[in-house]
Amino acid sequence: MTTHTTRMLIIGSGPAGLSAAIYGARAGMQPIVVQGLQPGGQLTITTDVENYPGFRDVIQGPWLMQEMQAQAEHVGTRMMWDTITEVDIAGGSPFTAKGDSGDEYVGDVLVIATGAQAKWLGVPGEESLSGKGVSACATCDGFFYRGKKVAVIGGGNTAVEEALYLTNHSEDVTLIHRRGDLRAEKILQDRLFAHPRISVLWNKRVEEFLGDPLAGGLTGLRLADTETGEFSTFGCEGAFVAIGHAPATELFRGKLPMDESGYLLVKPGTPKTDVPGVFACGDVMDHTYRQAVTAAGTGCMAALDAERFLAEREFSKVAETAEA
Ligand SMILES: Cc1cc2nc3c(=O)[nH]c(=O)nc-3n(C[C@H](O)[C@H](O)[C@H](O)COP(=O)(O)OP(=O)(O)OC[C@H]3O[C@@H](n4cnc5c(N)ncnc54)[C@H](O)[C@@H]3O)c2cc1C
Structure with a gap:
């Protein structure tokens, strides 16, 4: 078992997690992204994406996510092939998560970007015609x-x-x-x-x-x-x-507040959960918009708030030492 330590631990590698990583890495937080069973998230199961800003021509979902990952790695993100099976957030920062591989991840801040999956009917033809009607x-x-x-x-x-x-x-x-x-x-x-x-x-x-x-x-x-x-x-x-979505929040049941459908609750207009230092972004906290660009936007917000959280904590420590 290996323990991986970082200032910023991100669970999920969709647009929310990777955007948080890009901002976090550029703020010097050396993020770790644990990718989960769907590296790149939901956009990897679609083809044409026409509404992500910056691209006049139709782009492919999997390509967009490869580019986001490459950008995150380029600025210093470490990507992990693992799936988190357990988290410990009760004791406050640093937060610990266990991976399916047996490895342990420790982060001063935790960014939850585990997304949501659309519910499907599970009848013949649904999967093979997905994206083709x-x-x-x-x-x-x-x-x-x-x-x-x-x-x-x-x-x-x-x-x-x-x-x-x-x-x-x-x-x-x-x-x-x-x-x-x-x-x-x-x-x-x-x-x-x-x-x-x-x-x-x-x-x-x-x-x-x-x-x-x-x-x-x-x-x-x-x-x-x-x-x-x-x-x-x-x-x-x-x-x-259109029979609903299931947010990937089983890991956090009883640990973080959620609504009746299982979406994580955050302070209005922010990605802050009830636990200081734990942030939620993307589809896992948003049942209304559920778009790549909104997930990326809230991922950015999570990283900015994470950086502020750590800076304020450092400042308090310095002030306490100076007073003593
Ligand atoms: C078929 C389809 C087509 C779409 N087309 C568009 C489009 O054209 N334009 C658009 O804007 N949006 C589109 N969307 C919506 C868009 O994909 C989502 O809004 C967006 O991907 C949400 O990003 P996210 O990062 O919040 O979560 P997701 O993309 O769902 O990513 C979640 C991540 O969390 C990881 N994860 C989950 N549990 C764990 C765990 N226990 N441990 C570690 N990792 C974990 C997963 O592996 C995944 O990497 C589409 C969605 C679908 C399904």
């Missing part, structure tokens, strides 16, 4: 379906918001829900039902995503009626699965 993010991919017929699957706030957002691009949006009523807030439902380009298919469960990933992508959905059991086919070129 099947998506879990209307803000990210809606633009690619301009003028096309799309479906949104789900019945909560996210599904209704995604359906409303997609009307910016598509003339024909259908919300498909397995029940006969929605869980979404009433005000969102009112907007949905009043929208001329949105229709709702009630009591339908998606059994399969249809189409050929190598030739044209998604062509439709095979649906089952949850009341009669009858099967039908719904033709569409885009399908957005």
Whole structure:
């Protein structure tokens, strides 16, 4: 077992963790990033990214994350192939984390950037057609379906918001829900039902995503009626699965405050958690925006606040010594 010590320990290597690393390294905190099971984070499972600032042409998600990692390493970040399985934050700074490898990581500050994963239906065709008509993010991919017929699957706030957002691009949006009523807030439902380009298919469960990933992508959905059991086919070129996200916060249960869905709670407008020296950034603390650029932004904020935390602590120590 090896113990790796750093001023700034970052868990997660998506846009939030790597942005925190770039700022942290440039502030002299010699960060360590523990990458986890998905090095580079969620953008590594997508293809075209058109909304990350600075690139006029379409770029590829995996390429963007390689570049972010290269930049973080260039300024002095150490990247670790490991997954954190346990954290000890109760005693305050320094914070300790144990890796799957058996190694231990000790950081004066801890930046949590473990992200969130979209929940999927787990039915045939979903994985193979992902990025070829099947998506879990209307803000990210809606633009690619301009003028096309799309479906949104789900019945909560996210599904209704995604359906409303997609009307910016598509003339024909259908919300498909397995029940006969929605869980979404009433005000969102009112907007949905009043929208001329949105229709709702009630009591339908998606059994399969249809189409050929190598030739044209998604062509439709095979649906089952949850009341009669009858099967039908719904033709569409885009399908957005909007049944929620699961933040990767199991490690912190009982250790840091979270909301009812498991997102870490931070002080409003900051990445500060309840524990001084522990910061949370990116999708793990943000169920509203969930974009690479917002994750990178809050990663930057976490590093700036981490640097201030350490500077204030050093200053207090110097002042105490001078007084003694
Ligand atoms: C298919 C798809 C397409 C998308 N397209 C776009 C787009 O076009 N534009 C856009 O702005 N956004 C897009 N997004 C959203 C964007 O990817 C996320 O908002 C962003 O990646 C969040 O960054 P993050 O750093 O907070 O977390 P993530 O990217 O989720 O990264 C989390 C990191 O934490 C690590 N981790 C988790 N648990 C542990 C652990 N125990 N130990 C160590 N490491 C751990 C993971 O390995 C991973 O590296 C898309 C998302 C998906 C799924």
